[in-house]
Amino acid sequence: MFSHEVIVVGGGLAGMRAAIEASTHADTVIISRVHPLRSHSGAAQGGINAALANAEAGRDDNWEKHAYDTIKGSDFLADQDAVEILTKEAPERTIEMEHWGCPFSRTDEGKIAQRPFGGAGYPRTCYAADKTGHYLLVTAYEQVVKRNIKVYEEWFVTSLIVENNNVKGVIALDILKGQLEVFKAKTVILATGGTGWIYAKSTNSIINTGSGMAIAYNAGVPLKDMEFIQFHPTALHPTCILISEGARGEGGYLVNSNGERFMQRYAPKSMELAPRDVVSRSIQKEIDEGRGVQGVFVHLDLRHLGKEKILSRLPGIRDISVQFANVDPINELIPVQPAQHYTMGGVDCNAKCETLIRGLYAAGECACVSVHGANRLGGNSLLETLVFGKIAGEQAGSSARKVSPDDDKDNFEQALATDQHRIRELLEGSGDEDPSVLREEMRNTMVEKVFLFRSAGPLTEAFDKIGELKKRFHRLRPIAGTETCNLDLIRAIELEHMLALSEVIIVSALNREESRGSHVRLDFPKRDDARFLKHTLAYHTPDGPRLEYSEVKITKFQPEERKY
Numbered sequence: 001m002f003s004h005e006v007i008v009v010g011g012g013l014a015g016m017r018a019a020i021e022a023s024t025h026a027d028t029v030i031i032s033r034v035h036p037l038r039s040h041s042g043a044a045q046g047g048i049n050a051a052l053a054n055a056e057a058g059r060d061d062n063w064e065k066h067a068y069d070t071i072k073g074s075d076f077l078a079d080q081d082a083v084e085i086l087t088k089e090a091p092e093r094t095i096e097m098e099h100w101g102c103p104f105s106r107t108d109e110g111k112i113a114q115r116p117f118g119g120a121g122y123p124r125t126c127y128a129a130d131k132t133g134h135y136l137l138v139t140a141y142e143q144v145v146k147r148n149i150k151v152y153e154e155w156f157v158t159s160l161i162v163e164n165n166n167v168k169g170v171i172a173l174d175i176l177k178g179q180l181e182v183f184k185a186k187t188v189i190l191a192t193g194g195t196g197w198i199y200a201k202s203t204n205s206i207i208n209t210g211s212g213m214a215i216a217y218n219a220g221v222p223l224k225d226m227e228f229i230q231f232h233p234t235a236l237h238p239t240c241i242l243i244s245e246g247a248r249g250e251g252g253y254l255v256n257s258n259g260e261r262f263m264q265r266y267a268p269k270s271m272e273l274a275p276r277d278v279v280s281r282s283i284q285k286e287i288d289e290g291r292g293v294q295g296v297f298v299h300l301d302l303r304h305l306g307k308e309k310i311l312s313r314l315p316g317i318r319d320i321s322v323q324f325a326n327v328d329p330i331n332e333l334i335p336v337q338p339a340q341h342y343t344m345g346g347v348d349c350n351a352k353c354e355t356l357i358r359g360l361y362a363a364g365e366c367a368c369v370s371v372h373g374a375n376r377l378g379g380n381s382l383l384e385t386l387v388f389g390k391i392a393g394e395q396a397g398s399s400a401r402k403v404s405p406d407d408d409k410d411n412f413e414q415a416l417a418t419d420q421h422r423i424r425e426l427l428e429g430s431g432d433e434d435p436s437v438l439r440e441e442m443r444n445t446m447v448e449k450v451f452l453f454r455s456a457g458p459l460t461e462a463f464d465k466i467g468e469l470k471k472r473f474h475r476l477r478p479i480a481g482t483e484t485c486n487l488d489l490i491r492a493i494e495l496e497h498m499l500a501l502s503e504v505i506i507v508s509a510l511n512r513e514e515s516r517g518s519h520v521r522l523d524f525p526k527r528d529d530a531r532f533l534k535h536t537l538a539y540h541t542p543d544g545p546r547l548e549y550s551e552v553k554i555t556k557f558q559p560e561e562r563k564y
């Protein structure tokens with residue numbers, strides 16, 4: 001049995017920023033399924049938003065304008081008190097990373113450079129070429145090392161230990177040894193990232209399976225607004241590797257098979273820099289109405305930017321296009337299509353990152369504070385990891401000191417025995433179902449029936465299909481191999497998580513009979529503030545999710561029609 005005061009689950013940007021803060025108050029460790037530098041934050045390309053007003057065209061920018069853009073982008077579903085915290089703290093958190101050594105790109109005056117991004121009134125997105133996430137992650141990791149924060153890397157957390165609604169620690173699997181262990185803790189922060197792998201078309205990596213969300217859900221914490229899935233407009237066809245919004249921020253055009261800049265039809269003012277929900281739907285409409293290239297994608301044209309700009313501002317985008325699509329954007333068009341990209345919903349928490357369970361906090365993409373509402377603006381997620389990572393760390397670190405140690409061994413042993421039993425069942429199997437087949441059926445169902453355009457019929461079919469897959473999950477064949485370093489075992493555990501999360505997404509989407517942000521119901525095409533200006537809360541029950549709704553916090557900005 002291991003024992004620490006604060007356990008941070010997740011070594012991405014949110015987890016590391018939380019641990020840095022918590023370690024100033026209490027004994028803090030990180031548990032991460034991969035080395036922190038392999039966390040998915042490292043894949044972020046385009047940048048991080050902060051109203052620094054460094055760009056020539058952005059001199060009038062300030063936190064209130066950032067807040068307004070974020071709330072309008074969210075289709076008025078974001079909690080405005082949380083957005084105020086996000087946007088007010090943005091400059092300080094970003095400059096802190098600069099002072100810690102993040103090599104941001106620079107203006108001619110030597111200030112942090114800022115580029116335009118979708119849905120933003122000013123160039124507000126600070127960037128380090130098109131590898132911003134990588135540089136931020138390395139910068140945060142240096143601080144973790146400097147502070148001697150212990151990282152249990154290649155440990156997979158399987159469940160939370162909770163007693164009388166107080167968190168007591170976690171159960172984690174040492175992936176290399178195949179051994180489950182108890183980690184006692186006074187407070188726990190979940191910072192486990194998104195759920196992209198639920199969709200067969202996603203810009204996310206294989207490790208983004210939403211396990212932290214599922215663990216919290218199983219322990220009784222509701223999941224909030226899970227129907228709001230972001231589909232990024234420009235994933236490379238056919239691999240779905242992200243082509244950053246930074247490419248459009250630098251001036252890239254979207255063109256259909258007739259060579260027409262079709263955004264003129266959908267967002268005449270903002271064009272390619274309308275928010276992601278608007279641009280993704282426009283691309284899909286072009287494809288569906290027969291103006292797609294080969295019937296499946298459109299083109300991103302960067303040629304007019306010139307070689308120098310592409311090489312200095314978008315070198316990663318050029319490499320990805322050359323290596324994975326065999327096109328050089330300096331003189332060729334990039335094939336792009338919408339793909340799942342981000343989970344706006346997540347573990348329900350308030351602006352202090354507190355959840356329903358005492359001592360349990362959540363931050364980053366796995367959490368829903370909510371600052372993104374029904375649609376996240378590009379550049380606001382990296383920001384959320386730093387702002388709310390720090391807040392979660394402060395809260396968990398300072399309250400850990402007030403919790404007295406728990407010596408009730410029985411509770412820990414019982415929690416360990418439950419997970420050991422579950423793993424034995426998976427290893428031994430009782431049927432002949434192949435988990436990888438189930439996983440692909442789930443991922444394809446989510447693309448075919450729970451994608452950009454939704455309606456009751458396909459959503460109900462998806463619900464039935466996930467129900468069938470859940471039944472088949474109980475007839476899995478034995479997992480091959482030993483307990484040691486058994487990634488198939490982890491994939492099976494994650495499959496169960498993803499099936500539960502898919503069900504929550506579908507049920508939440510079915511019940512939201514309106515169109516708002518990323519959630520578009522063809523059978524309910526209008527936003528309906530009278531019925532649905534509220535957050536969905538999904539609670540776990542043995543029979544599937546039970547839904548409740550909660551108020552949206554509106555302070556300064558009254559809901560209005562979104563026009564771009």
Ligand SMILES: Cc1cc2nc3c(=O)[nH]c(=O)nc-3n(C[C@H](O)[C@H](O)[C@H](O)COP(=O)(O)OP(=O)(O)OC[C@H]3O[C@@H](n4cnc5c(N)ncnc54)[C@H](O)[C@@H]3O)c2cc1C
Binds near residue numbers: 044047341
């Ligand atoms: C390709 C791509 C590009 C993006 N570009 C941008 C951008 O330019 N700007 C922007 O603002 N946003 C961007 N985003 C979104 C943003 O990068 C992410 O939302 C953010 O980095 C998530 O950070 P995180 O710390 O919450 O999670 P992650 O960085 O995903 O980290 C999750 C951590 O949790 C650990 N973990 C997960 N489950 C377990 C478990 N069960 N046990 C133990 N450990 C576990 C993992 O090991 C990992 O360390 C992009 C996203 C993608 C996919």
